[in-house]
Amino acid sequence: MVDTEEIMELSLQLAGLKEVPEDSAIYVNGSDIRKVLFCIDAGVPELLLAKKLGYDAVVAHHPLGGTAAINFHQVFRRHIQQMVQVGVPWEEAEKTVEKKLLALEVQGHIRNYAHVVDVAKLLKMPYMNIHTPLDEVGRRIMSERIHNRIRENSTVQDVVYALEELKEFKNAVTDIKIRLGKAENPSGKVVMSHGAGTNGGFEIAETYFEHGIGTVVYIHVSPMDLEKLKVEGKGNLIVTGHIASDSVGINPLIHELEKKEVFVTRIGVVPS
Numbered sequence: 635m636v637d638t639e640e641i642m643e644l645s646l647q648l649a650g651l652k653e654v655p656e657d658s659a660i661y662v663n664g665s666d667i668r669k670v671l672f673c674i675d676a677g678v679p680e681l682l683l684a685k686k687l688g689y690d691a692v693v694a695h696h697p698l699g700g701t702a703a704i705n706f707h708q709v710f711r712r713h714i715q716q717m718v719q720v721g722v723p724w725e726e727a728e729k730t731v732e733k734k735l736l737a738l739e740v741q742g743h744i745r746n747y748a749h750v751v752d753v754a755k756l757l758k759m760p761y762m763n764i765h766t767p768l769d770e771v772g773r774r775i776m777s778e779r780i781h782n783r784i785r786e787n788s789t790v791q792d793v794v795y796a797l798e799e800l801k802e803f804k805n806a807v808t809d810i811k812i813r814l815g816k817a818e819n820p821s822g823k824v825v826m827s828h829g830a831g832t833n834g835g836f837e838i839a840e841t842y843f844e845h846g847i848g849t850v851v852y853i854h855v856s857p858m859d860l861e862k863l864k865v866e867g868k869g870n871l872i873v874t875g876h877i878a879s880d881s882v883g884i885n886p887l888i889h890e891l892e893k894k895e896v897f898v899t900r901i902g903v904v905p906s
């Protein structure tokens with residue numbers, strides 16, 4: 635048995651984070667939780683389903699409501715640290731995130747943030763979402779896998795092979811794609827860019843390429859950003875696939891819950 639606080643705490647521990655990031659929150663507290671419905675996306679239908687099937691709590695990955703939906707853009711700043719870590723000057727990293735950060739803030743402002751949360755309250759269904767902590771868990775797993783496998787003469791394809799060893803990618807319907815550059819290109823320095831709300835789009839990939847990174851790995855990218863990157867023609871971009879990659883970070887938490895004898899049903903999560 636666990637409570638909602640313990641579930642959040644467990645995710646922070648796995649991610650090595652001290653505080654709950656702005657894109658994650660508990661909306662309806664719950665205790666004595668034995669049965670969890672764990673969804674990548676959980677809105678009103680999933681809350682009703684959980685009620686109907688006798689679950690004690692709904693845990694979502696993506697923030698669909700509450701403060702987490704409104705403050706979501708703030709975690710995008712995590713891209714700054716990631717860029718600085720591989721040698722991008724701080725001011726340049728700050729400048730690089732500006733445009734998409736503003737776009738995310740403007741978009742967040744549109745959201746009907748109270749809707750799902752109010753439904754959860756009416757149903758008295760414990761409800762929370764854990765986004766960045768689990769993406770950080772996934773980033774570490776994927777980054778470690780890449781850096782344990784690649785050598786100085788590795789190619790872009792070798793990076794793909796390294797990632798494909800993870801069970802989530804073996805089990806997913808989607809494939810890992812090389813969206814920019816060629817499989818036989820030298821990988822050069824590789825960055826796993828993830829765990830910062832959403833992908834860094836055109837600007838962040840381009841900044842990495844300008845600062846000596848040969849291959850950037852995103853979990854998703856918009857067709858428009860990809861087009862722009864292709865026009866510039868620098869570097870290599872591997873895109874691992876949204877749901878499979880989110881699952882890489884989600885499964886470790888589910889396994890921890892199962893160790894505590896919590897029964898977890900997955901919706902949309904690729905099994906490991």
Ligand SMILES: [Fe+2]
Nearest residue numbers: 695765769880
């Ligand atoms: Fe995610």
Ligand SMILES: [Fe+2]
Nearest residue numbers: 695696876880
């Ligand atoms: Fe996601």
